[in-house]
Amino acid sequence: MTNTGTISGINGPVIYLKGDPGFRMNEMVHVGEDHLVGEVIGLTDRRTIVQVYEETSGIKPGETVTSTGFPVSVTLAPGILNNIFDGIERPLSEIAKTGRAYIDRGIHVDSLDTKKLWQTHITVKKGDRLLPGAIIAEVPETPAIVHKVMIPPDVEGTVLDVVEDGSYTISDPIITLKLTDGTQKQLTMTQKWPIRVPRPTLKRYPATKPLITGQRIIDTLFPLAKGGTACIPGGFGTGKTMTQHQIAKWSDADIIIYIGCGERGNEMTQVLEEFSQLIDPRSGNPLMDRTTLIANTSNMPVAAREASLYSGLTLAEYYRDMGYHVAIMADSTSRWAEALRELSGRLEEMPAEEGFPAYLASRLSAFYERAGMMQNINGTEGSVTIIGAVSPQGGDFSEPVTQNTKRFVRCFWGLDRNLANERHFPAIHWLSSYSEYLTDLAPWYLEKVDKKFVDYRNRMVFILTQESSLMEIVKLIGGDMLPDDQKLILEIAKVIRIGFLQQNAFHKDDTCVPMEKQFKMMDLILYLYKKSRSLVSMGMPMSVLKEDPVFDKIISLKYDVPNDRLDMFDDYKKQIDNFYDSVIERNA
Template identity: 55%
Template sequence: MKSGLIKSINGPVVIGKNMKDFKLREMVVVGDKKLIGEVISIKGDLGTVQVYEETSGLKRDEKIISTGSPLSVKLGPGMISNMFDGIQRPLNKIKAEHGNFMPEGIGLISLDEEKLWDTKINVNIGDRVHEGEIFGEVPETDIITHRLLVPIGVNGIVTKKVEDGKYNIERDLVEVKDDLGKIHNLKMYQMWPVRVPRKSKERLPIDRLLVTGQRVFDVFFPIAKGGTTAIPGGFGTGKTMTQHQIAKYCDADIIVYIGCGERGNEMTEVLEDFPKLIDPNTGKPLMDRTILIANTSNMPVAAREASIYTGVTMAEYFRDQGYHVALMGDSTSRWAEALREISGRLEEMPAEEGYPAYLPSRIAQFYERAGYVNALSGKEGSVTLIGAVSPAGGDFSEPVTENTKRFVNVFLALDKELAYARHYPAINWMDSYSEYIAQLKNYYDLRLDGDLPALRSKFLDLLHQESKLNEIVMLVGEDVLPDDQRLVLEICRIVKVAFLQQNAFNKIDTFVPLEKQFEMLKTIDLLYECGKDAVSHAIPISKIRNDKIYADVINMKYDIENDELSKFVELNNKIRAYYNNLEVKYIQ
């Protein structure tokens, strides 16, 4: 077993000597406390290790021992409904055995090795299996069946198998003999290095909507399954709340939520809320499809970086089983700050604002692991990456936000003024964008009876017109505007309150099906077109703006249940009747 000696200690960075035989990215055990670390550079006889635990108490000349493998995670039954730290240590189990504080040198415990799982083997003796194929099934929760995969690199003939029954994850289930005569024993789990993307058969077009039930996302700035999304915003603008809402209600099969260096109270909210919530898509507890990775800001910075890779590797593993996975990173800025701190301790040449010069490539490597694929198992799956960004002072020109913007296709800019005005979600419709509109057009056309992208473009154009008109209103007042422009201002106010603003505490409005969202937007469009027609007949704007009609349209999100879309017909008939009577009265 290879070993080196500690030469110097600088926070989470340890320099070791006698390390020329170590490999880059190798996982090591540091010192008498047996702290977990990773080799990040080797120069001659000296090696640099970033340690994933508190290094106080380490001494010079203590041993650095190789594990012989890169930083890896154990992928198998027991991940769903569980909570881990950044290197996949189960926090609930550690709390039960050691109390509220994690002891040093606890090692790399991960999945429960004693729990017995109901196991069904899908292959028979004599069958030929290939890498990534599903060879068995374990019902992990009421809604997620864990599909056991043949490890990457294993191809051959099944020579032995166990009968269906209850087994722990260490039990050899299937024996495979490859073409060279080598025997491979397949267990329920497999190890995978976190920094290496998992293989797939082919990448598929990203053309299906990740339905979130949030109108501003599903209609105006849609997120696609297998896509990439950034949610930047200053302190208090609602990044975490927005990610919580997407995690609770999106139609992904599995949620991986990474608290990557956020404050402890925000992760506490996740831990308290998620077990109580019922998934609207399945009717089962939300935790039955959720994996939590909790790294609070007082943990070593190196662990923040590990948590990002641990989470995305877990997501890819379930993607390979044929599931659609949504990963929330809250927030990637904390990960970038960890990179900056480690880089500073390594005395590397800093780039903009002290971040390392390789920051853009690291961000790109993370977001490249999103995608919609045809997996080796023959099933389709996806990983959707949704990363919050925390620019200091809400300055979107800082390096993390700017570089994230280069590599994502959906940019959901949170606005401080909207947040302070209690407009939720505080998505600024002027600065946000989605590049998935064209790819999703067929999806919208097949699911909805009408052209939603055209209607979306029409209202975004109206909102941009309103922004310009408001500049004039600020100078000279609204009364000087012609009636058609005053109508634009009125309709945009309704769009913002009735459609873009959503009440997460209202049982009807917290989650809205896409069909209802479309009906709501069509109703507002009908109101606008009827008003525009009335303006063309020189009807005064004071008559066009009817408080009762406008109130009914604004309150439709509360008054019309999600499964009572027929009531939109009544509301639309009321709007037409009012404006028809108005025209009869004024034109005659």
């Protein structure tokens, strides 16, 4: 039965209906003559409140709102990857075919292509007993990803009939089930799932494996676990989007979901163009073969911006249920929070700090809580890793979105304006950043990389911390007044900062560095520190040590040593030994 209501008031994207027309909370509705997409967000016996995901200009009181009978949902089937959607899963490529520069109000297109034929391999047979989430077919969605068609999480039964392997659309019935209540149900490749409801799982695993990104400051100093949560806060121009691009391209996640939430139109255009041109280093195919983009620019309605994060998250959970490791790049959660603030203001709710609604923290926690390494209901294991960019106004990390985000993420990569101005990228500052996953991931590093890995990492962080303390003294009395052992710390810290933490995204060997090379670089830098400290303890002044070019050679080894020639590190150790011996001989 379709329920209808009458508009009694309009306030931007929020509309009010008289009385109780029988709608349900979070139900999807169609508003006015143009059938704009909306969602029920408030119900009383006197009025119903709907937020509209499209521009409401021209809507007037007295127009009709019609229920759909189901909540705001996304369509889940082959065709999601290598696609670009808006905040409510409308494909921009199909909308572009209308020939208009902007998205028309009330435009209705299928989320996925219902006419395309997919080569389908059926994995079940007649008589099989299927539990919720069972995989019933496999479809090569792209050259990189095999789409595993699953039965919905709320369905189970016995296979009565099944089609042969062949080409089918996402709307064609492929199996017939006899449900537990005795009824029959035909299943297609398509599922619908409410965006605000997490997909069910059997078990959440603790963090045990890192998401390897190839970025040294992340993998070595502040690692992120698969199924973990991280935030990248930073002001305009500090490199949030660039850092997310590098992680998207080089991380060992199987699938990337990039959510452009409220970003400027020109930035979003650049993202779409760049992602379309990126080549997957694993396969040599386009990176879009395992990527989905959700583009919701700042001039689009705020309600759709608020929904875009949940749409992307639901797509990620769907691929996690197939057994894939999915990484979400949310850029940025600050714009999402601003959409919450605007909607809250329209609803005349009591504002909290800086005008944000009082439920900002609970919404952020609910979003990040949907990350995790999971055992799915079909027995497979998969993960959703969330990396959210935060854009604090003026780079102020004390504002509510950054502070509340820090409460719910375990990895904090703070971007620094001064580092960005110095062209030090990634501009993640080693003193303001942290990772709570280090202890959880230590056994993996000790087993897969080297037993000394965590110790070396801690020693490097300690040197950088010492440098920070010494720089306060240098500002007061100058560097020449420091004793030689402290001058050495400043010199080694410089080698760490420039030679290890700074990375060149445009250099073929430095853009992505394997873990083995990262460890060998740490080992070599600390070996140089050990030998130099030994010389200083013998009374050698730093001025003598700096006459040798060995420090500059260690800084430039990130370019000079190819990723497939790690044997060259032995030669560098010999050069350090020769440097040590020559200094002693010259000053004997």
